[in-house]
Amino acid sequence: MQKKLRLLILVLVFVLVLGGAYAAYHKLRTDVEVPAPPAAAERSDAFIDFTVYTAEGEQVKLSSLPGKPTLVNFWATWCPYCLQEFPEMQSAFDAYGDKVNFAMVDATDSKRETVEKAKSFLEENGYTFPGYYDLDTDALNAYGVYNLPTTILLDAKGTIVFRHAGALTYEILEQQILKLLNS
Secondary structure, eight states, X not given: OHHHHHHHHHHHHXXXXXXXXXXXXXXXXXXXXXXXXXXXXXXXXXXXOOEEEOTTOOEEEGGGSOSXXXXXXXXOTTOHHHHHHHHHHHHHHHHHTTTSEEEEEEOOOXXXXXXXXXHHHHHHTTOOSOXXXXXXXXXXXXXXXXXXXXXXXXXXXXXXXXXXESOOOHHHHHHHHHHHHTO
């Protein structure tokens, strides 16, 4: 009988602790304000220009790319999911690079990620898509990118038609590109 009483008391203490933890979590969660990404980045009709750099240091504006649909991929060499999807991106570039602009934007912070490191990675692995370097975090901020990789597809007018945080498979990438080209 005493074992049952101890077990009952133990269960009651556990329930009270669990209930207290839930209440504390709920209180803290509702009191914390998480900043929303820029409103323009959430709108499907918003064109947001940004400036990135070539490996040689030349400025390139998104708006200067030829007037066709554009795939913008944000990545870094320290991001395993970015590197995982690169063969898929290369395959998509090989298949659709004549119909779609590709802007592979490296999140260059000059500490953890440098132009030299990223450029070497692209060259050593034989990637031929255009690589750009976001030295001022202008592109990341413009599109409210907080996760790598993030891929954004824009139609020829600059309208955001697809946005995905995380690695993409070739099948999903091709499906979205074909949907964009056929719209």
